[in-house]
Amino acid sequence: MTVAVVAARRTPIGTAGHGLAALTAADLAAAVLPPLLVDAGLTAQDVTEVVLGNCTGPGGDLARVAALQAGLGVTVPGLTVDRQCGSGLAALVVGAALVEDGRAVLAGGVESASTSTRPGRAPFAPAGLGDPEMGEAADLVAAAAGISRERQDAYALRSHRRAVAAADDGRFAAELVPVGGLSRDERPRPGMTGERLARMRPIFSAGGTATAGTSCGINDGAAVVALVTEADRVRRGLPGLRLLASATVGISPRTPGLGLVPAARAALDRAGVGLDDIAVIELNEAFAGQVLACCDALALAPERVCLEGGAIALGHPWGASGAVLAVRLFTQLVRAGRVGALGLAAIAVGGGQGVAIVVESCR
Known part of the structure; x- marks a missing residue:
């Protein structure tokens, strides 16, 4: 069965400890779900499952908490997926397998590095x-x-x-859901120059080459898509x-x-x-x-x-x-x-x- 993405939204991406620092992972994910339904012309009654990836969150079934907090109702179940930093895309793959004709799955991921209480990081491998x-x-x-x-x-x-x-x-405006007073991604630096990057020192290992400027940040944010069958997408007349x-x-x-x-x-x-x-x-x-x-x-x-x-x-x-x-x-x-x-x-x-x-x- 072929599946299609018919709506896609995200919060602005915040720098940990800054614009989204007061919001939990559930807060971030819950903010994205209602606008996503509106974009797709769906209601909560159309949703069979919410699947969210998460890496260092609060524990428990975060997807279920976010679905309830977003007002989807008690009959919509939630499934939380952990494939570390691949969790958001893994949730989409899992969600695609759960789609039923005439119904939708909301799938994506969320992270609040600002509010995570996990000390250090969990092992990735023995x-x-x-x-x-x-x-x-x-x-x-x-x-x-x-x-x-x-x-x-x-x-x-x-x-x-x-x-x-x-x-x-x-070009980001249509995908963004303003939240916590933040309406724009925090990290992009208009004043970044080659000279500034060249002055930065390697930060991870002796003899290494990765610097703060050539590495990703530590960030907060959520992104979710709406999945339906291809046949349902065609019936609804939705691009995707x-x-x-x-x-x-x-x-x-x-x-x-x-x-x-x-x-x-x-x-x-x-x-x-x-x-x-x-x-x-x-x-x-x-x-x-x-x-x-x-x-x-x-x-x-x-x-x-x-x-x-x-x-x-x-x-x-x-x-x-x-x-x-x-x-x-x-x-x-x-x-x-x-x-x-x-x-x-x-x-x-x-x-x-x-x-x-x-x-x-x-x-």
Whole structure:
């Protein structure tokens, strides 16, 4: 059964401890659900399930709490998914399998790093298999792939410039749900320059190359999409993103940042298309060195990735980030009216995993 995304929304992405710091993960997710229903022309009675990814949240079934807080009613169940920073995209994949004809599933992710009370981080893998910190792992991947500091600085600068230009042009406006007094992503830096990036020192490991400027932030935010069957999308007369294929893979926990490479390849193979066929590519930019290593492994020109800026500029609210990629595809393909164009979203996961989807814009 083919499934389609017919609506996609997100909060602005806040910097931890700043604009969204007073809001819990449930607050953030609950704010997105009602506007999403309005966009899709759905009611709470049309929803069979709310599926939300989350990484370091409060515990319990966060999706159920958010659904109740959003006023969807006691009959709408919730399911919380944890695939670490791939959780938001994993929730979409899980949600697609739960869609029933004539009904909808709301799927996405949320993270409030500001209100998380978990000390440190949970293990991504048994220590004997390798469980590096993400910054350290990014440095190792960049070194192994021969990614220079100069390439990383240039990539990060492009991400900031693209995100600032997109925000100034209003290209994010239709996907954003203002919340907590915040109506714009906090992290993109209009004043970022190559000179400023070049002055920053590596911060994760001796001899490393990743800096604060070439790494994602620690962030708060939520992103959710509405999923229906393709047949129901056609009956309702809604434009959307037809889900052509998805893939979830595992790799060595020692090189987690490369997980999106085999995931993207598998999803493309299942969809029967190649990278040259893809119009919009959203890869999660955890670190510039990491995403450049992935681009090189895929023989993909980095200039094709995150055309309106990615996580280095916008931020990386871990459990939401995969869903943010899906929202970004929806805006650039569906809201832009690019009927028939294809999109790819892929994200690497701590512990050595990757998740990817391939979609087609349709009317």
